[in-house]
Amino acid sequence: MILVTGSSGFIGMYAAERLLQEGKEVVGIDNHNDYYDINLKKTRQERLALYENFHFHEIDLADASALEKVFSEYEIEVVINLGAQAGVRYSLDRPDKYIQSNIVGFSNILEMCRRHQVKHLIYASSSSVYGANKKMPFSPEDGVNHPVSLYAATKKSNELLAHTYSHLYSLPTTGLRFFTVYGPLGRPDMAYFKFANKIVNDEPIQVYNNGDMMRDFTYIDDIVEGIVRLIPETPAGDPEWDAGNPDPSTSYAPYRVYNIGNNQPVVLMEFIETLEKHLGMEARKEYMPMQPGDVQATYANIDSLQQAVGFKPVTTLDQGIKKFVDWYKAFYPEHFSERSAPRDVENKR
Structure with missing residues (x-):
């Protein structure tokens, strides 16, 4: 049986659904917080509830006693x-x-895995951990000791906590540094989703750093493929790990960290133009300076993940944005009323 936490979240729902489709028994946990539109979370949860082999519990990861009941x-x-x-x-x-959530909740998960002898813990880290790093592409073999946001610091902390449990209790752990995941039923706090909302309502979109930003946009199906392939790849300690020249992505303990991204960074303006094309509308742009906590570029080196499980993203930006827009139009038909009639982008260029 597989436990997926954050099962009503964007990546969590798709990962759980893929496993359910493969006939796996899946337990889902989510606290359905109101950080963004709760209707999206409920829609995802209802989609999973259609599977008989799905078992859902609405609890918070910070609630250790509730977690203990699920694991028991x-x-x-x-x-x-x-x-x-x-x-x-x-x-x-x-x-x-x-x-x-990210520190207390994750430490509770580690404790449950230890107590109940879980065979493999796969957990979400983030490309944000690279922080002030400038060397491109970002590699999991590089140090990540200079985070520039608290979010990034909590994800780095997760990796450190996981290694400690791998060392002390031989708990196999695999961390995945996700790079800008997008797709249908995604998170409305993400730039592409916010852009779509503003474009269809003829509101200006805020383009930071004059659009001179690059992101390794990764389509959700590619992310899920990487996760599923890693499930049977339980890490083992590397007997040749060199303490004198330590590789932070591996260890003498059963611990691994991978990047999981598209490996093809896209300039933000190209991303916006692709979104405009599929919406059939042109964005009004408001250029803004770089925001605190942001980084100018993300670019994933995924060599180690390819070597481990043959992971290679297959969804192009154009394909992925089209799928998102098709879903968006169906989910928010009210945004496409006569008041927001499409403005022909191709004729304006």
Whole structure:
């Protein structure tokens, strides 16, 4: 049996659904917080509830006693921990939520995995951990000791805590540094979703750093493929690990960290133009300076993940944005009334 935390979240729902489609028994956990539109979370949860092999519990990861009940009720062999307080900018306003969910909650997950002898813990880290790093592409073999947001610091802390449990209790752990995941039923706090909302309402979009930003946009199906392939790849300690020249992505303990991204960074303006094309509308742009906690570029080196499980993203930006827009139009038909009739982008260029 597999436990997926954050099962009503964006990545969590798709990961759980893929496992359910493969016939796996899946336990889902989510606290359905109101960080963004709760209707999206309920829609995802209702989609999973259609599967007989799905078992859902609405609890908070910071509630250790509630977690203990779940682990005691089911024979959980694998945990995919995707539940966390997300968002870089929100961490500037509410750091307490990040400590409670991402630190306290994750430490509870580690304790449950230890007590109940879980065979493999896969957990979400983030490309944000690279922080002030300038060397491109970002590699999991590089140090990540200079985070520039509290969110990033909590994700780095997760990696450190995981290694400690791998060392002390031989708990196999795999951390995944996600790079700007997008797709249908995604998070409305993400730039592409906010852009779509503003474009269809003819409101200006805020383009930071004059659009001179690059992101390794990764389509959700590619992310899920990487996660699923890693489930049977339980890490083992590397006997040749060199303490004199330590590789932070591996260890003498059963611990691994991978990047999981598209490996093809896209300039933000190209991303916006692709979104405009599929919406059939042109954005009004308001150029803004770089925001605190943001980084200018992200670019994933995924060599180690390719070597481990043959992971290679297959969804192009154009394909992924089209799928998102098709879903968006169906989910928010009211945004496409006569008041927001499409403005022909191609004729304006």
